[in-house]
Amino acid sequence: MESLIIIALMVMMLVAVWLIIQSRNLFGVVVLSGVYSFLMATVLFALDAADVAMTEAAVGAGLSTVLLLGALYLCKSEEGKPLHRPWFPLALSVALTLTLMAGTVGLPFFSDPMAVIHQHVVPRYINDMPAEIDVPNIVTAVLASYRSFDTLGETTVVFTAGAGVIALLRRRRNGVTNAK
Amino acid sequence: MRNDLILRVVAKLLIPFILLFAVYVQFHGDFGPGGGFQAGVIFAAGIVLHALIFGLDRTKTFLPEPWVESIMALGVLLYVGVGLAGIILGGNFLDFFVLDADSITGQHRGIFWIEIGVALTVAGVMLKIFYMFAARGPIDE
Numbered sequence: 606m607e608s609l610i611i612i613a614l615m616v617m618m619l620v621a622v623w624l625i626i627q628s629r630n631l632f633g634v635v636v637l638s639g640v641y642s643f644l645m646a647t648v649l650f651a652l653d654a655a656d657v658a659m660t661e662a663a664v665g666a667g668l669s670t671v672l673l674l675g676a677l678y679l680c681k682s683e684e685g686k687p688l689h690r691p692w693f694p695l696a697l698s699v700a701l702t703l704t705l706m707a708g709t710v711g712l713p714f715f716s717d718p719m720a721v722i723h724q725h726v727v728p729r730y731i732n733d734m735p736a737e738i739d740v741p742n743i744v745t746a747v748l749a750s751y752r753s754f755d756t757l758g759e760t761t762v763v764f765t766a767g768a769g770v771i772a773l774l775r776r777r778r779n780g781v782t783n784a785k
Numbered sequence: 786m787r788n789d790l791i792l793r794v795v796a797k798l799l800i801p802f803i804l805l806f807a808v809y810v811q812f813h814g815d816f817g818p819g820g821g822f823q824a825g826v827i828f829a830a831g832i833v834l835h836a837l838i839f840g841l842d843r844t845k846t847f848l849p850e851p852w853v854e855s856i857m858a859l860g861v862l863l864y865v866g867v868g869l870a871g872i873i874l875g876g877n878f879l880d881f882f883v884l885d886a887d888s889i890t891g892q893h894r895g896i897f898w899i900e901i902g903v904a905l906t907v908a909g910v911m912l913k914i915f916y917m918f919a920a921r922g923p924i925d926e
Contacts, residue, residue, distance in 0.1 A: 655818035659810070663826040668911055671833055675918040738892040740815040748820065749896040753879045756899065757864055759822075760906050764861045767910030771854075774917040 611651050618644045629684040635673045642666035652715075656744065789838075796838040803831035811904055815896065821903030828904070829911035841919045853912045860906030867898045 621641040625634050642665030649658040713720035730747060738746045748756055811824035836844040868879040876883035881895030 656820065656823055659819065659823045660826055663823070663830045664911075667830040668826070668833060668915065671837065671915065672918050675915075675921070679921060737889075738896075739889050740893065740896065742815055742817060744818070745814050745820055745896065745900075749899055750881060750892055753868075753881075753895075753899060756903065757868065757879065760861055760864055760903050763910050764857060764906050767857050767906075767913050770910075770914050770917060774921065 607651060611648055614644050614648045614651070618648075631677055631680075631682045631684055632674075634684075635670060635677060638673070639666045639670040642670075792838050796834055800831050800835050803834065804828060807831060811900065814900055815893070821900035822907050824900075825904040825907030825909075826911060828908045829915070832908075832912055833915050836915070836919065841916070845916075848912070850913075850916055853909050853916060855909075856905045857909030857913060858906075860902045860904070860909060862902075863905065864899050864902035867895055867902070871895075 618641055621637050621644065625637045625641070628634050628637070642661055646658045646662040646666065649661055713722075717723075730743065730751060734740075734743055734746050738750050740746050807824045807828035810819035810827060811821065814820035814824070832844060832848060867881075867884075871880035871883055872878055874883040879895075881892045882888040884891035884894045
């Protein structure tokens, strides 16, 4: 039943992607990419990744849709005809897709408890976490305590991204002295 | 969108619950799915909804742009501060065991504060990017 739901959602995502490719109306494309993100969030929820699903719904479907709509205000909402047929990008995309698909062959099956990644530090986390940290959600314990250096790096990356956007989009007041 | 009655009423009903859900995800992160990143993103989404419906100028009256810029940096500083507190109390950088006499309480304390740091930075960055995009175009009309 669960895999049936996931397959149905995947088919809907494929339809959304096909419509995005076909459409030349950028407003429709932005809305469809929001739909795609919501379907992705539902798939992630069906895979029991509720925190990732929350992030996907809020960032992918919410905030980035709003940002794309804001960008759309500044340009034409019809996509222009390309000057020449994009054969090279198409070949590159197909080659990359085939490479990634070939790569998935080597991955362990979904939720396989014998996968390599579950044999390394995971048993230690699961066995020692109640005595060391004792929070019910082991994901929080791993992210915030065992791997808090990684999370510090992640937070710094988010901050740096924000600082970069400020540096790029800052309004330059030409000739007007900024009386701060 | 300022004159659309239905959107205004629905937004007024929804925004408090979106912000409350962000706070729930933040402080319930130890027990259920979620944590600082998700809470910051949901909080930012609630504020963005307010700006879309009521206009960016009204949003800036209760959340001015300098505040948003400040909480961006404040989150990272809070995170690093928790790490430095570990050194001051005789442990390593980001060592939560020494934050309290009982090491498990110390772990809980450390996780609590760094999650708040993550949420502040994420919410600040998302809102700052939105503010900068919205200020360039007529999105609040």
